[in-house]
Amino acid sequence: MDTKSAVELMESSAEVHFSGFHMDGFEQRKASIEQPTTSETDMYKQPFVIGVAGGAASGKTTVCDMIIQQLHDQRVVLVNQDSFYNNLTEEELTRVQDYNFDHPDAFDTEQLLRVMDKLKHGEAVDIPKYDFKSYKSDDMLRRVNPSDVIILEGILVFHDPRVRELMNMKIFVDTDADVRLARRIRRDTTEKGRDIGAVLDQYSKFVKPAFDDFILPTKKYADIIIPRGGDNHVAIDLIVQHIRTKLGQHDLCKIYPNLYVIQSTFQIRGMHTLIRDAKTTKHDFVFYSDRLIRLVVEHGLGHLPFTEKQVITPTGSVYTGVDFCKRLCGVSVIRSGESMENALRACCKGIKIGKILIHREGDNGQQVSSSASMVWYKSLFHLVILTSYALINDQLIYEKLPNDISDRHVLLLDPILGTGLSFFFVLKLQVCVA
Ligand SMILES: Nc1ncnc2c1ncn2[C@@H]1O[C@H](COP(=O)(O)OP(=O)(O)O)[C@@H](O)[C@H]1O
Numbered sequence: 001m002d003t004k005s006a007v008e009l010m011e012s013s014a015e016v017h018f019s020g021f022h023m024d025g026f027e028q029r030k031a032s033i034e035q036p037t038t039s040e041t042d043m044y045k046q047p048f049v050i051g052v053a054g055g056a057a058s059g060k061t062t063v064c065d066m067i068i069q070q071l072h073d074q075r076v077v078l079v080n081q082d083s084f085y086n087n088l089t090e091e092e093l094t095r096v097q098d099y100n101f102d103h104p105d106a107f108d109t110e111q112l113l114r115v116m117d118k119l120k121h122g123e124a125v126d127i128p129k130y131d132f133k134s135y136k137s138d139d140m141l142r143r144v145n146p147s148d149v150i151i152l153e154g155i156l157v158f159h160d161p162r163v164r165e166l167m168n169m170k171i172f173v174d175t176d177a178d179v180r181l182a183r184r185i186r187r188d189t190t191e192k193g194r195d196i197g198a199v200l201d202q203y204s205k206f207v208k209p210a211f212d213d214f215i216l217p218t219k220k221y222a223d224i225i226i227p228r229g230g231d232n233h234v235a236i237d238l239i240v241q242h243i244r245t246k247l248g249q250h251d252l253c254k255i256y257p258n259l260y261v262i263q264s265t266f267q268i269r270g271m272h273t274l275i276r277d278a279k280t281t282k283h284d285f286v287f288y289s290d291r292l293i294r295l296v297v298e299h300g301l302g303h304l305p306f307t308e309k310q311v312i313t314p315t316g317s318v319y320t321g322v323d324f325c326k327r328l329c330g331v332s333v334i335r336s337g338e339s340m341e342n343a344l345r346a347c348c349k350g351i352k353i354g355k356i357l358i359h360r361e362g363d364n365g366q367q368v369s370s371s372a373s374m375v376w377y378k379s380l381f382h383l384v385i386l387t388s389y390a391l392i393n394d395q396l397i398y399e400k401l402p403n404d405i406s407d408r409h410v411l412l413l414d415p416i417l418g419t420g421l422s423f424f425f426v427l428k429l430q431v432c433v434a
């Protein structure tokens, strides 16, 4: 992998907060207890699941096709809830006009859940093909391979809470009832060869009541409501843009399995908003930057190894806990890295902090994402593999490092990930030291 692709990926991942980025071949979490990691990496390794609900003939399939078309360079699969229609018994087939295809019980939701579970865990699945004319699943199955994005589409995909929980994004296609009915009449008479009278009977007997009772009430679960379905190009563009941002994070974590992305919360976004606001006072800027940096430091520390430790509590009982990793030091990249020192000192009592100053050339003033970052790695001698990152012509102007740095876990402090080139240079430097 070359530096350029990493930088490009970072560019595509604005708003991501990187921490705990330690490189391949790195010896990690060697101590007897591993910190139970709630790694966001695990989360992002799973596919991004989008649910698309809405009334029959509202344009769900059309919207999905448009999203898939715009995401042509990504691995996307479409799963239709229609594929999970229960087969009709012989008796039901004789009185098909009395069968309610719009009721939640018409679907085999347990099978849908099994299929989604497999896909989410990276397994290929065979999905039934439903035939609207024979009211039965076809003998032919459709092979669906695991993908980065799974779109699950259907009138009632928001109905069952277990299905909803699988979704990272929920879209409701909101189209006027008269438009839906007009489209349905055209579709069912031309494509399904049905009689217009039967279409209208089915609509008033089942489709409309089920829409009011089961589909419309699920609109509240939607993250995004698209009026006018496929005609709403602006909404579809925005959705695709959002998915791309999410996939940017996803890709980074795939490339660097030990990259941890701190999940954005409203607190974090609130701090970013204040920090980025030109009107923010210097005092507030410092206050909120400190708070943000502290979060990154805490998060990074959470990935260090721990050893088991037992203590006696004031009531005399034994508490089995863990001991902090003691062999730590920080290295800040002068000058920006120094802004992270206070937070590190506040979290790690008496920690030694070294400094390095780099003269940087060759970034052409490019800006990538500006996010607080902290990188930790175990010791300088583990970084030989990083030679390939060193594409830049920078110089080490000054260094003051703890003498025993090679025995310590090193927290490299560099809060502004501008182009990321300083960071890569630091890695190059370690190759020289080793
Ligand atoms: N924006 C649109 N303008 C005109 N026809 C449309 C539009 N969106 C969908 N249709 C047509 O309406 C019918 C239903 O659309 P579809 O996307 O299959 O809806 P759903 O999947 O919600 O049932 C299809 O025949 C489709 O070609």
Ligand SMILES: Nc1ccn([C@@H]2O[C@H](COP(=O)(O)O)[C@@H](O)[C@H]2O)c(=O)n1
Binding pocket: 055, 056, 057, 058, 060, 061, 082, 085, 101, 102, 131, 132, 133, 135, 154, 155, 207
């Ligand atoms: N044999 C069937 C099965 C389903 N329907 C109708 O299809 C609609 C759902 O599909 P969409 O693509 O429109 O979401 C639903 O309203 C069912 O009534 C059918 O007519 N025959």
Ligand SMILES: [Mg+2]
Binding pocket: 060, 061
């Ligand atoms: Mg459809």
